Amino acid sequence: MTAVFTAFKEAGLASLVAFLLALPLIGFRTNTTGTGLNFEFRWEALVVSVVIVFVGRCVLTSTRGLWQQSRLHLPSFGYLRSVIDRRRVSFAVIVVLVALLFPFMPEVDRRAIDLATLVLIYVMLGWGLNIVVGLAGLLDLGYVAFYAVGAYTFALLGTVYDWSFWGCLPIAGAVAAMFGVLLGYPVLRLRGDYLAIVTLGFGEIIRVVLTNWVALSGGPNGIAGIPRPTLFGLEFTRRTREGHSFHEYFDLPFSGDHRITFLYYVILILALVTNVFVLRIRKLPIGRAWEALREDEIACRSLGINPVNTKLSAFALGAMFGGLAGAFFASRNGFISPESFTFIESAIILSIVVLGGMGSQIGIVLAAAALILLPEALREFSEYRMLVFGLAMVLVMLWRPRGLLAHRKPTLTLYPSGSRTLK
Amino acid sequence: MTINELLRVEHLTMRFGGLVAISDLSFSAAQGEITAIIGPNGAGKTTVFNCLTGFYKPTVGRLTFTVQGKQPVYLERMDGFRIARAGIGRTFQNIRLFPAMSVLENLIVAQHNELMRASLFSVAGLLGLSRYYDAENEAIELAKKWLDRIGLISDADRQAGELPYGDQRRLEIARAMCSKPALLCLDEPAAGLNRNESGALNELLRDIRDTQGIGILLIEHDMSVVMNISDHIVVLDYGQKISDGFPTVVRHDPRVIRAYLGEEEDYDVDAVQPGLPC
Structure with missing residues (x-):
């Protein structure tokens, strides 16, 4: 129950921020008319953007755990690397x-x-x-x-x-x-x-x-x-x-x-x-x-x-x-x-x-x-x-925070790779 | 003091603004000897080192470095890397290896200048001339010799940053030795080592002194470590030299005892001047 509550609280905060940002950015539109400019207030667009942020935030919060688990199972280039x-x-x-x-x-x-x-x-x-x-x-x-x-x-x-x-x-x-x-x-x-x-x-x-x-x-x-x-x-x-x-x-x-x-x-x-x-x-x-x-x-x-x-x-x-x-x-x-x-x-x-x-x-x-x-x-x-x-x-x-194929090979080695005996 | 004087420090003074870190310090270090600079925390030991190796420019003083058979050079006027080329190798209090590079590469980088000349500033190397490969093989042989001596030969291809602390310390000394110095400066080499490791370190330093015939200058704040390996000890306190001589003499010098133990009414071993790099 508390999890749902936090999810809603976070989503509420995010959509408040979205509302404040969207009000000037999306809410007003200037139209050129014959004599000059006039404002048009687009409240539908405003509502839609706030709803998108709210739903998106909810989804993100509730799947955060899943994402962290799945990170471990994402494919890596280990195989390609070894080849x-x-x-x-x-x-x-x-x-x-x-x-x-x-x-x-x-x-x-x-x-x-x-x-x-x-x-x-x-x-x-x-x-x-x-x-x-x-x-x-x-x-x-x-x-x-x-x-x-x-x-x-x-x-x-x-x-x-x-x-x-x-x-x-x-x-x-x-x-x-x-x-x-x-x-x-x-x-x-x-x-x-x-x-x-x-x-x-x-x-x-x-x-x-x-x-x-x-x-x-x-x-x-x-x-x-x-x-x-x-x-x-x-x-x-x-x-x-x-x-x-x-x-x-x-x-x-x-x-x-x-x-x-x-x-x-x-x-x-x-x-x-x-x-x-x-x-x-x-x-x-x-x-x-x-x-x-x-x-x-x-x-x-x-x-x-x-x-x-x-x-x-x-x-x-x-x-x-x-x-x-x-x-x-x-x-x-x-x-x-x-x-x-x-x-x-x-x-x-x-x-x-x-x-x-x-x-x-x-x-x-x-x-x-x-x-x-x-x-x-x-x-x-x-x-x-x-x-x-x-x-x-x-x-x-x-x-892959260190790049697709991040791996440094030494410029010279004493041993053939993987072994501990001298060449 | 001895015949083969390597380094002579005269009237060295270092001020940081109003703070006098070292004042009028004179001493010398000889070839084939281990000279130790000791003193309580904040006495100015590392500042002396940083002046010697070109990281600070001394406010006053002359630092004469004479390698046998060469003209004396005056370190107080030189850039850090030129001092290193003149024959002063050093290690750092907080180890400075090249952590992402392999152990072997660390030792090869130390021989950079020789290899650079052998590769004709990369031209011979790019063309793959044998002249360069001969020099590279020689460099690898030298690196192998030192890896053998510090017992890291089987870790040659590991990343230097992965090694345990004690091994990193010894590797840093080996790296400094690969640059073929005439004077090896060690900044608290025993710091953070356990009893066994520090025993092995003493063994290594004596061995370097006896077989390589170079001078060693080391900083240490723990007296017991230096007493049995040093041939000559300089004691600093608050940037001033309070004693200079054989370990046995220094050990019984009342001023040294006072600096380390303090007087009855003023017992504070860690009296540190604020803001002073140690």
Whole structure:
């Protein structure tokens, strides 16, 4: 009886709050009439919203116990984890093979390849940001700034000087890395929340500068006509001014799909290079120093590790991969504007890293696929898309608070896994 | 005091605002000896350490550190990580391991600078040149040697944070030793250890002194722990040196006895100056 009473009491309080909030937010509606505005009082909507909150609260209170019990029985990725651990190499090979053959699979159309390309951009960004957030433990909320720097570097070099994509790619990476150091230097002493706020500000500064420096970046109009990547000089157009285009050279009928497929492979290779780089550098002294710095900076100093250089190298390398992905993004779209580099992009990339489980490479792939494909799949619910997206994130965080695949493997071991005898 | 003087502290004074934590402290530590700094809580022992290892910049004083065959360096001017590179290893009162990393990794991180040079600042490592792998294997061998000595060889792949407290203490000492210091500074190494563990610790410290030929400087507030392992004891009280010499001499120094036991009318062993880090 008391349980029912508390449930009603809580629900009553919740609906009172809902009423107070809904009165100005939902209760009044302004209508434009010929002469001006007039108010309309929508008491039905008000009542409905309060009733929804009341019933919802009642249900929540009465099922709270159930939810806590059921948490224990929710499936975990334990099985998948053990499979990945045991056959680490073969699992990675399967994933790469699937990715390589993806464009030629049945039922895979132009739209699917395009979407896969988008997912791979975010996978690459996630792997790049993972250096900064997952390994070095520096919470960076402005990662999109480096993505923008890479994109604009290539867009400007490509449109003003007619440089090719492949020539500009290293330059875009280098310029982004330079910006990484520029940002890193003033924030060396900051950690955690403070660092997050400053990096967030840096991301916004880059976007605002790009919007307002019209002479350089074209302002809100952006830059159009960015050159597409070529395959050893072969373009993917119907006709070229000189030389051959791809379909002429290989004597194929022209199809727009060639370009889409080619772009897919370019980003796949870029992402794989990022992955191999991160996996390798993690096992090098610099990678271990990043992790040690994340664990305890003071202890690092006492062992003679220079925290300035170590942090800056993490910022620079993370930014470099962001810049490379940005250059690809510019080349793929052919048009960029500051609109593409808003804070929400940074938030999505960070969510990918956190959801994937910090430091987990395959977790980031899963998280990127989920975060990019989910909003696409929910397009029909356009208005509620972000709501469902948020709900999904909250659920994942409740279910696996340390990320989908959070598990740290030591960078070197003395014993083969699971045994206590020397190798 | 001895021929192979490693560290000489002269007129060290540290003020925090109006509070004088250490005033005009001079002492020295020699190679091949265990020097202990003792004193009641709040005497300024940890502050001395933090000045030596670069966490504080002393208000006044000169700290000269001379490794045999090298130019003397002046620690009061250096950054913490450069002091560590010059050859001072340290442990912390509240253990600072890298808890999420494995025991072995903790010891490999300690050899960061050598490995970094061997990997040509990651270039040789990324390319997979054998030059780097040789250095890495050497580093693993050194780590194995220390794991053997502290009895944690079978726990090499466990997370450092999972180890029992006593093992973490010994691991922290092994980690400091892997950075190949000329002077090992230990901040209350016996704190929180039981009688057996602290006996084993004394054994380890003597062994390090005798086989590695380095100097050890340790802080302790419990006199009984240091009496039987130290070669030389410096006693602090309220930031001032009240006694300095062989353990037998210090033990019978009336001022030391007064600082620890207090005088009849003023019996307060834990007289702590407020706000003073110990």
